[in-house]
Amino acid sequence: MKKRTMETSLAGHSPGLVRSIERRLFLKQGLSLGALALLSGCDPTDDEGVQSLLKGMSRWNDRAQGWLFNPNKLAPEYPESAITKPFPFNAFYSEEEVTLVDGKDYKLELEGLIREKKPWTLPELYGLPQTSQITRHICVEGWSAIGKWSGVRFSDFLARVGADTSAKYIGFTCADDYYTSIDMATALHPQTLLTFRFADQVLPPKYGFPMKLRIPTKLGFKNPKHIMSMFVSNEFPGGYWEDQGYNWFSGS
């Protein structure tokens, strides 16, 4: 398995770029230290004041990460030989409790700042131009795995439905009740895919049938499975884990 360390990923780049990346890392680490400093002397319990302060810091952190996000920087892609087998299943429930969505009746609902809100059936979605990627899924829990996903470029889909791409957020609701949202810059990133296939097969239920948003520039919990509806908005939608205190942007 090809493992990229900071040294190898920076090797061969100009000193200016390296300095720029180091500055970014310093900024990110500085932000975390800031949060720690503010917390020192506090009892980090469920106290409302502490929670509010932490949420404020986290939103500030999101904005900083948004500024640092490079929409043209691609996540590493891998050869077929690097694919992790078996690919891990991960959710807040067990594998036998995976939600089964009936593909025959399925319709993707669209809401918010979208011109064409007509729901999409699976055959219509499968009929769109498809692309594939082999990328690394990185989980906030500390593990990662490489998989192959195929589907339509999300930016193409958003253009097709007339989404207002000047809006800030896209939110997703899922058949297993999970919900999350992402920033528009990430939605338009060329590697962000609305996927319908995993390992060249129709997406199995445990990996998110009928569709999963695959975002290789973000942590796994920002990659919703079993998507039933999506909306475009300027109102901050948060997400399940994000509302529990996990960093909303969670990407690079």
Next chain:
Amino acid sequence: MKPLEIAALATFLAASAGASAADAPGKPMKMDEPMHGEMKKESMKKGDVKKAAKKKEREMKPMIEKEAAGSTKK
């Protein structure tokens, strides 16, 4: 086939079917059970996600509809 062999075969088939059904997805989620995974806090239950999703929908839906209606008027 002898009756004993038939009974053994039937038991084996029943056990196999049971094993594959146990692994199969689609069982109802046990909402009062603790969540799986490492992201949770100790007290979190699987049903918390559904409750939070409903609350979020109540908060977001009017705002999204108002926003979309405003953008159509422009």
